[in-house]
Amino acid sequence: MIYLLSFLLLPFIGIIALMVNTFLKCRMREEKIVGVVIAGTVAIFFGGLALGFKGISIDLVSKIGFSFSLGINSLSLPFMLIAVIIPGALLYTAYKEIKDNKAFFYILYLITYASLISVFISYNFILLFIFWEAAVLSLFFIISFWGDKDTGRASGMKFLVFTQLSSLALLAVILLLFSYTGSFSLYSILQLASSIPLLIQYVILFFLLVTVMIKMPLFPLHAWMPDSYLSAPTTGTVLLSSLLSKLGVYAFLLIGFEMIPAAILHARIILIGIGLLTVLYIAVVATSQRNLKKLFSYSSMIYMAMIFIGISSLTTAGADGAIVLTVSHSFIIAMLFILTGTLKSRSGSYEISSMGGYGAKMPALSVFFVFAVLAVMGVPGLSNFVGEFLVFFGAYSVLPIALIGLIGVIISTNYYLSAIKNVIFGRLSRAGLRDIGKLETLQMLLLSSFVVLVGVLPNLIISMSRGLI
C-alpha cells in the first residue's frame, strides 16, 4: 500500500533540500536533488500501480468543508502517469537550458511537479483549486523569468491574464457545485451532481467551457498560446503543452463527463462543432507557420480539439480515445518540443528556413524527429492512432458529419512532412553541427518507448481508467 501523501512529501523534502543547498551554499547540483525526488516519485507511482494506493482525509476547516483529501478516482491514473514521468525526462533539457537562478527555478519545478500530480489525486475541490493555481502560477514565473529575453515578460503577462481568467471560471464552477450540493468533496458531488437543476448545470457547463477552452486551448480562446509557447524556455513549453493543457482535459472529464453529463448531452452537437472548427481552422493556420516551435504549438491544439470532441461525444469510446490521446499526445509533444529546442541551439533560431539537411550530420536526432512526427500524424502502431480512431468513432456515433475533422488531419500531413523535409532532408546548410549526445538519446528513447508501448498495447491506458460510465 503506497500512501498518496508521499507524492506531496517527496517534492516538499526536495524543496527544503534545495533551499538548504542555496542558503548554506552546499554546492550540490540542484538537478541531482530534483532528479532524486523525481526518481523516487516514479518508483512510488509504479509501486502504487502494483500494490495499490492509500488515500488520506483530514478535515481542516469543516465549517466550509475544506478537507485535505487525497484519493485515486477512475480518471487519476493515466494523468498521473504523464505527470510523474514527463518532468523526469524533461530534467535533462532543464539542465542544459537553465543556467541562472537555478535554485529558484528548480523550486518552481518541484512545486509544479507536486501540484500537477496532486491535482489528479485531490478529492476536495478547494484542495484541487489550490494545487491548480500553484501549478499555473509557477509556470507564469518560469515563462517570465527564464523565457525569451525580449518577449518573455509580455508573454508571461498575457499567459497570466488568460490563465487567471480560466481559474476564475473554475472557481465559479466549484462554488456553483458547492451551493447546489453542499459539499466540496468529490465523493459527495459525484453522487449528488445529477440532482442539480438542469438550468444550473448549463451555467456550470458554460463556466467550465471557459476554463477548458482557455486551458487546452481551443479556438477562439487560444490567443495566449502562440506567444507563451514561443517565449517560454523549452522546459516551460513542454510543461505547458504536455501537462498544463491536460489540466483542462481533467477538469472537463471530471466535472463535465462525470458530474454534469446531462448538460453536455444536450449541448454535445455544438461542442463537437466547436472542436471541429478548431481542428479545421488551426490546421490551416498551422500550414502558414514558418517557425518550427509555433508550428508544433498550433498543431498541438488540433489534438486537444480531438480530445475535446471525444469527451463531448459522451460515449465510452470517445472518452477512452480522449484519455489515450491525452497520454499519447503528452509524450509525443514533449519529444517534439525538446527536439525543437535542440534544433534551435544548433541553428540559432526556430525559423525553418535556417535549418536544412540535418539528416546527414545528426542521424540520431533525425531518427527521433521523424519518429515523433510520424507518431503525431497518427501512424498506426504508435500511440496517437488508437486515440484518434476511438475519438472519431465516438464522435461519428453522435454526429456523422464529425468525420470532416479528418480533413484537418489531411491538411496537417502537409505541414508535418514539409517540416521533416525542410529540416532533415535536403542539402546541409551549415557546418559545425553536433548530434545529440548520449543522455539526450536516452531521454528520447524513454519517451519513444512509451509512445510505442501505448501504441501497441493501448489497453494498458484504457484499463487504467475503467470505471468510466
Next chain:
Amino acid sequence: MNMIYFILIPMLLAALAAVLLPERRAFHAAVIGSAVSLGLSLFFLFDYFNKPFLESVNWFVSGGFTFSISFSASNLTLFMASLVSFISLLVLVFSNFYMKKEPQRRYYAEMSLFVFSMLGLVMSNSLLLFYVFWELIGVMSYLLIGFWYQREAPAAAGKKALIFTRIGDLSFFAAVIILFSSAKTLSITGILSSIGSLNHGALIASASLLFIAIISKSAQFPFYTWLVDAMEGPTPVSALLHSATMVAAGAYLLVLMLPLFLSAGFASMIITFGFVTAFIAALLGLKETHLKRILAYSTIESLSFMFIAAATANAGGAIFYLFTHAIFKSLLFFIAGAGFILFGSYDIYKLKSSVKNSGWLYVPALIGFASIAGLPPFMSFFAHLSLSANFTTLDSVVFVLLSFITALFSFRAFFVAFKKSAAPRLKRELSVYVPVLLLSAIALFGGVIMFYFTGIIHTVYYVDIFSMVSMLAAFAGAYTAFELFLNRRLLRQVSAAKNAAIKLSERSFDSIITAFGIAFVSFADIVGRLDEKFISLFSWISNYFMSLGLASKEIQNGDSSTYIAAIFLGLVIVIIIAVMFV
C-alpha cells in the same frame, strides 16, 4: 494454435536484426527473414488448402467492444502471402547487387518492415487491422522513396507520395468508422454479410470513401502522379513496392470489398475511371524517356486493368493479373536496375547511343515488354484473356484500342533501349542472374497456371473474337513500334500524333495539382495572418492590464510627498461624503 502470424514475425525480427547487427549482416537478416516467411506461407498454403480458418488475439477493449487482431487463412490470403514473400525474397536478393554501396542497415530495416506490413495486410481479417497495415506500407514507402534524402528530388517525391496516399488513407479511416458503426463488426466477412442492412447513405458514403482510398493507393486518376515521381527511390524499392505489392493493395482491397462497391452501384464508375487512367498512362508513357518512369506508367495502366476486371465482377481475373503483373513488372525493374548499374543510365536514348549491346538482358527484356503488351505465348496473354472475360462489347472495343497503344509504348522502350548482340557475356553476378532468369521463366511458361488458378479464387477465361482482335492489336502495336523506333519509318505520319501527345503532356496534370497546392498555402497564409490579428487583439487586453499594473505601481512609489497628497485627498473626500450623507 495454428499460429498464422508466424508468417509475419520473421520480417519483424529481420527489421530489428538489421538495425542491431553489424552493417554487413543486415542483408542476411532480411533475406533469411523473407525466405522463412516464404517457406511458412507455402507450408500453410499447401497444408491448409481449402481448409480456411481464422486466428485472433485481443488488442484492446473499449465501449463494450473488443477490438482484436485477427488474421484469416484462406486459399486467397495464403496465396497472396506466398506471392508477396516470393517477390520480396527476389527483390532483397537483387538489392545485394544494386544497393551494395548504400547504407545497409536503414535500407534493409525499412524493407523488412515494409514486407512485414504487406504480409499483415494480405492476411488481415479485421478491416481495422487491414487499415493499420495499409497505412504502415504507405509510411514505409515514404521512407524508402526518400531513401536518398540528401537530394531534393527523392525528398520531394517521398513527401508527395505520402500526402497523396494519406488522402486515401484518411478516407479509408472514415469508411472503417462508418462500416463499423453500421455493421457492429470489424471482420471483413461480417461487414460484407451486413451490406444488406446498411442504410443507403452509409453505403454510398463508405463505398465512395473506399474508392478514394483505392485510387490513391493504386495511383489511378486523379492520384497517379505520385507513383511516377516515386521512381526517384532505389530500383529494388520500385520493383517491390511500386509494382508488385504496395500499389496492388488497392486492387486487393477492391477485390475483397467488391460486394460493397457493386451494391453501391459503382461498377460503371470504376470501369470508366479505369479506362481513363489507362489511356492517360499509356499516352504519357509514350512520350517519356526515363525507363523507370515508363515502367511506372505501365504499372498505372496495369493496375487500372485490375480495377476494370474486378468491377466487371471478375475478381479471379483481377487477382490472376495481379500475380502475372507482379512477376513481369519486378522482372522489368530488375532489368532496368541491372542496366543502370552496368550501363550508367535510365534514359532510353542514352542507352541507345552509348551501349553497344545489352548482353544477356536482351531476352528477359523482350519477355518483360511483351508481357506488358500481353502477347502470346507469355503468361500475361493468358492473364489478358482472364481479365477480359466479363467485358461488355464496349469494354472490349476500348480494350482493343488500349492494347494497341500499350504495345506501342512498351515496345518503343524495348526497341530504343535494348540491342541484340552477338553474345559477349557480362560480368557474372548471381544476385542479378537468379532473380531475372527465374522471373523470366515464370513469365514465359506461367500461362498454364491460369487453368489451375480457380483453386485459389474463382477464375474464368473467355476466348472470343475480341480477345483475338486485341491480340492482333497488340502485335500491330509492337510492329508499329518496330517500324517507328527501330527502323525509323513512318516518321512523318507519326509526327502529327507526336505533337498532340506533347501538347497533352505540357498541360500536364501535375502542374494543376501543384497550382492547387500553392493556392492552398497562400490561403493558409491569409488565415494565419488573420489569426495573428485576432491574437494581437487579445494582446491588447493583456497589455492594458499590464499598463494598469505599471501605473498603479506608482501609488507605492516611496515618495512621502505623494503619500501626504494622497492622505490629504482621501481626507477631503471622506469629509465631503460625511457632510453630504450624514
